[in-house]
Amino acid sequence: AQSVTQLDSHVSVSEGTPVLLRCNYSSSYSPSLFWYVQHPNKGLQLLLKYTSAATLVKGINGFEAEFKKSETSFHLTKPSAHMSDAAEYFCVVSERLAGGSYIPTFGRGTSLIVHP
Amino acid sequence: DGGITQSPKYLFRKEGQNVTLSCEQNLNHDAMYWYRQDPGQGLRLIYYSQIVNDFQKGDIAEGYSVSREKKESFPLTVTSAQKNPTAFYLCASKAGRNEQFFGPGTRLTVL
Numbered sequence: 001a002q003s004v005t006q007l008d009s010h011v012s013v014s015e016g017t018p019v020l021l022r023c024n025y026s027s028s029y030s031p032s033l034f035w036y037v038q039h040p041n042k043g044l045q046l047l048l049k050y051t052s053a054a055t056l057v058k059g060i061n062g063f064e065a066e067f068k069k070s071e072t073s074f075h076l077t078k079p080s081a082h083m084s085d086a087a088e089y090f091c092v093v094s095e096r097l098a099g100g101s102y103i104p105t106f107g108r109g110t111s112l113i114v115h116p
Numbered sequence: 117d118g119g120i121t122q123s124p125k126y127l128f129r130k131e132g133q134n135v136t137l138s139c140e141q142n143l144n145h146d147a148m149y150w151y152r153q154d155p156g157q158g159l160r161l162i163y164y165s166q167i168v169n170d171f172q173k174g175d176i177a178e179g180y181s182v183s184r185e186k187k188e189s190f191p192l193t194v195t196s197a198q199k200n201p202t203a204f205y206l207c208a209s210k211a212g213r214n215e216q217f218f219g220p221g222t223r224l225t226v227l
Contacts, residue, residue: 032213043122043206043218044159051213090158094213101147101166102213108158 002027004093006107014115019078021110023091026072033074034092034104035065044090050074061085086114119143122207122219129194129201129226137192137222139207146211148190152176153204153221162205165190194224202226 007022032051036044048059055067065076091107120141129135151159161174165184179198194201208216
């Protein structure tokens with residue numbers, strides 16, 4: 001069975017400082033992992049994805065994440081926060097289930113607050 | 117432009133009424149999903165469909181119904197049996213193990 005835990009419900013940073021949003025997952029097989037961002041009252045937008053290629057994944061807007069199988073982690077980072085990064089972030093795990101379907105499992109989300 | 121659309125953006129319902137939320141995609145994706153999002157909570161899966169004319173219940177299907185008569189369309193009906201329907205509803209589609217594409221959402225409010 002697959003599951004995902006986002007370790008912080010809120011993260012607060014100052015503009016220009018690094019961002020770290022933590023995600024741990026549990027999966028029986030080789031999972032695909034995703035990070036999405038959601039601005040208020042909007043749909044979700046893909047930031048980056050890991051699908052068994054390079055373990056360091058670069059995404060949009062300067063974000064990146066590293067897949068660490070030994071730690072079952074997929075933490076999201078950015079070297080320097082911008083005010084426009086303030087949003088809700090979701091970590092998602094997806095593995096192939098019996099019958100061949102892929103049903104993503106979402107974390108509860110981390111709210112990123114950026115102070116001027 | 118390829119994408120996924122939801123309508124309406126805002127919807128108001130009186131208690132006891134059924135309402136239907138529209139979701140359309142032109143991405144040629146086989147799989148489609150409906151999620152409910154409440155304030156401060158993550159996404160909860162209502163229904164999903166892997167192929168036309170087939171769909172399965174998610175974690176919170178009670179009080180909801182869906183149909184998948186066309187590949188492009190996956191409407192969600194919120195019935196009067198859903199006791200607390202006020203929420204933000206998100207539709208998504210996906211191809212295989214790839215990422216999901218999300219619509220802009222519909223905010224449903226019960227008056």
